[in-house]
Amino acid sequence: MSYLNISNVDVVFPIVNGTYIALREVSLEVEKGEFITIIGHSGCGKSTVLNVVAGLLQATRGGVLLENREVNSPGPDRAVVFQNHSLLPWLTVYENVRIAVDKVFGKSKTKAERHDWTVHNLKLVHMEHALDKLPGAISGGMKQRVGIARALAMQPKVLLMDEPFGALDALTRAHLQESVMEIQATLNNTVLMITHDVDEAVLLSDRIVMMTNGPAATVGEILQVDLPRPRNRLELADDSAYNHYRAEVLRFLYERQRRPDAA
Amino acid sequence: MSKVIALSTATRMEPQRLETPAPMIVPNEQVDVTAANRERQPPVPKMETAIAPVSRTRTRVAAVLRAILLPALTFLVVLAIWSFVNAKITSDIPTPAEAWTRAVEVLGNPFYDAGPNDMGIGWQVLYSLGRVMAGFALAVVVGIPVGFLMGASRAVHQACYPLVQILRPVSPLAWLPIGLLIFQAKDPSAIFVIFITSIWPVIVNTAAGVQAIPQDYLNVARVLQLGKLEVTRRILIPATLPHILTGMRLSLSVAWMVIVAAEMLTGGIGIGFYVWDEWNNLNVASIIVAIGVIGLVGILLESVMNLAQRHFDYNRR
Numbered sequence: 001m002s003y004l005n006i007s008n009v010d011v012v013f014p015i016v017n018g019t020y021i022a023l024r025e026v027s028l029e030v031e032k033g034e035f036i037t038i039i040g041h042s043g044c045g046k047s048t049v050l051n052v053v054a055g056l057l058q059a060t061r062g063g064v065l066l067e068n069r070e071v072n073s074p075g076p077d078r079a080v081v082f083q084n085h086s087l088l089p090w091l092t093v094y095e096n097v098r099i100a101v102d103k104v105f106g107k108s109k110t111k112a113e114r115h116d117w118t119v120h121n122l123k124l125v126h127m128e129h130a131l132d133k134l135p136g137a138i139s140g141g142m143k144q145r146v147g148i149a150r151a152l153a154m155q156p157k158v159l160l161m162d163e164p165f166g167a168l169d170a171l172t173r174a175h176l177q178e179s180v181m182e183i184q185a186t187l188n189n190t191v192l193m194i195t196h197d198v199d200e201a202v203l204l205s206d207r208i209v210m211m212t213n214g215p216a217a218t219v220g221e222i223l224q225v226d227l228p229r230p231r232n233r234l235e236l237a238d239d240s241a242y243n244h245y246r247a248e249v250l251r252f253l254y255e256r257q258r259r260p261d262a263a
Numbered sequence: 264m265s266k267v268i269a270l271s272t273a274t275r276m277e278p279q280r281l282e283t284p285a286p287m288i289v290p291n292e293q294v295d296v297t298a299a300n301r302e303r304q305p306p307v308p309k310m311e312t313a314i315a316p317v318s319r320t321r322t323r324v325a326a327v328l329r330a331i332l333l334p335a336l337t338f339l340v341v342l343a344i345w346s347f348v349n350a351k352i353t354s355d356i357p358t359p360a361e362a363w364t365r366a367v368e369v370l371g372n373p374f375y376d377a378g379p380n381d382m383g384i385g386w387q388v389l390y391s392l393g394r395v396m397a398g399f400a401l402a403v404v405v406g407i408p409v410g411f412l413m414g415a416s417r418a419v420h421q422a423c424y425p426l427v428q429i430l431r432p433v434s435p436l437a438w439l440p441i442g443l444l445i446f447q448a449k450d451p452s453a454i455f456v457i458f459i460t461s462i463w464p465v466i467v468n469t470a471a472g473v474q475a476i477p478q479d480y481l482n483v484a485r486v487l488q489l490g491k492l493e494v495t496r497r498i499l500i501p502a503t504l505p506h507i508l509t510g511m512r513l514s515l516s517v518a519w520m521v522i523v524a525a526e527m528l529t530g531g532i533g534i535g536f537y538v539w540d541e542w543n544n545l546n547v548a549s550i551i552v553a554i555g556v557i558g559l560v561g562i563l564l565e566s567v568m569n570l571a572q573r574h575f576d577y578n579r580r
């Protein structure tokens with residue numbers, strides 16, 4: 001049995017006149033330490049899958065097993081980095097991470113240890129210079145870093161990221177991708193990340209899960225990315241294997257799953 | 264999930280006035296720019312830096328002069344109209360000079376006390392402020408929890424919303440007879456009227472604030488498995504505080520307007536009755552002085568609330 005097991009998940013939403021079948025028979029097995037990205041057209045149901053794993057949303061049928069235990073409510077063992085950072089704006093950068101640390105390690109660590117752990121995680125994302133700033137006073141990329149630090153600080157079994165860099169400009173996005181790879185190299189987390197950026201998917205992933213269009217979206221194809229790590233985006237630009245993977249994903253998205261409305 | 268969905272899909276009630284401070288009063292940096300807006304704007308190179316320092320000082324001086332001269336001009340126009348009214352319409356309205364003399368008298372000794380029927384204007388203002396604060400405090404104590412419940416529970420919202428909608432537009436003075444009947448005394452009746460005045464903006468803004476909490480914050484709370492009390496203390500209250508303060512600010516300014524009218528009807532010591540009393544004595548100069556004092560106290564209350572917002576509202580810190 002794999003580490004994280006999503007098996008035959010259906011999600012049906014009640015809507016005004018009837019129901020909307022968002023997901024049908026979504027199944028995925030993830031090994032410990034794997035970095036998985038989910039890619040698919042907008043509205044296909046990527047966030048829905050992630051929310052089911054997070055426990056924020058209940059599957060209509062099927063379910064999720066993490067280390068053979070069923071997941072049915074949210075918890076810090078499945079930390080989420082939300083698309084729009086969702087830092088609490090009345091807490092400082094430090095406090096935003098500390099609130100998570102206190103909650104998860106309130107009993108197992110002393111106050112001093114919790115402080116150190118908070119700072120340690122902010123250092124991981126290179127944000128130790130802004131501990132006392134409010135989220136309103138830092139840039140979008142920095143907020144996303146803090147969001148990642150908050151999630152990492154929970155020491156989750158699975159790190160869930162919903163288009164974490166979606167709202168950022170290309171340069172900031174590249175910086176954050178480097179940070180994520182660097183952190184992944186040290187911590188070797190199990191990561192489930194949503195993206196709609198093909199390059200990001202190939203650069204970061206061990207496997208890319210490509211989803212079909214909704215309604216009743218499901219896993220279309222899974223692409224194993226066998227590029228050696230550490231990966232360097234400049235070197236990869238001319239790498240034939242890299243370009244092959246990239247083309248595979250593009251082919252899936254724009255030939256096999258062309259949006260019906262995007263003629 | 265169900266609980267949170269109920270929260271976010273509950274029929275939204277429009278806030279009394281979800282206000283951003285009027286840009287012309289507030290210096291530029293303090294205008295509420297949402298964080299999202301701020302981060303999207305690339306740093307604009309400051310044009311001024313290209314200008315020689317001499318002319319920059321000159322611009323600064325010109326700006327200060329304008330800030331003094333333009334209001335002074337308006338003030339002069341008002342004085343002119345006032346003098347015109349005195350000269351051509353009715354001489355019962357005193358001249359600005361007469362009003363000034365009276366102001367010096369009244370304000371020169373604001374805290375004399377010659378028995379309950381003859382006290383300085385300072386005492387009158389303090390008595391009025393006391394009633395406003397009592398009614399306002401009661402409204403805050405009752406209104407915030409009610410607003411919270413209405414914002415958080417769809418059922419409570421449905422139960423209370425129609426009542427709030429019917430009562431909110433009613434002039435608070437219409438409640439005065441009811442107050443007099445229930446309390447059989449002037450002071451509690453006036454406080455009751457202020458309470459009724461103040462409570463609606465507090466309820467409506469608090470409820471709107473709770474409903475406006477982004478789902479993301481609640482999801483963060485769920486991932487962290489915060490308990491009900493922790494969610495209230497660490498998420499709900501801080502997230503709604505800006506709305507609550509806006510409601511309180513609206514309440515307070517309306518309450519200060521209403522107390523003057525209420526006291527004219529109830530009598531007793533207070534700035535409202537003072538105006539009424541001077542009217543009966545045909546002491547119009549005193550009334551004009553009182554109008555000025557009422558306005559100044561209003562500004563004072565407003566700036567106290569501004570200070571509170573600056574302190575507690577994370578958008579403005």
Ligand SMILES: Nc1ncnc2c1ncn2[C@@H]1O[C@H](COP(=O)(O)OP(=O)(O)OP(=O)(O)O)[C@@H](O)[C@H]1O
Pocket residue numbers: 013014015020022040041042043044045046047048049196214
């Ligand atoms: N609460 C809900 N009620 C009804 N329909 C919903 C609900 N949540 C999502 N949906 C629908 O389910 C489908 C999948 O939504 P989801 O948010 O998972 O898409 P997504 O792949 O994450 O899209 P995007 O890339 O734009 O974020 C969409 O068609 C959406 O309209």
Ligand SMILES: [Mg+2]
Pocket residue numbers: 046047048162
């Ligand atoms: Mg999504």
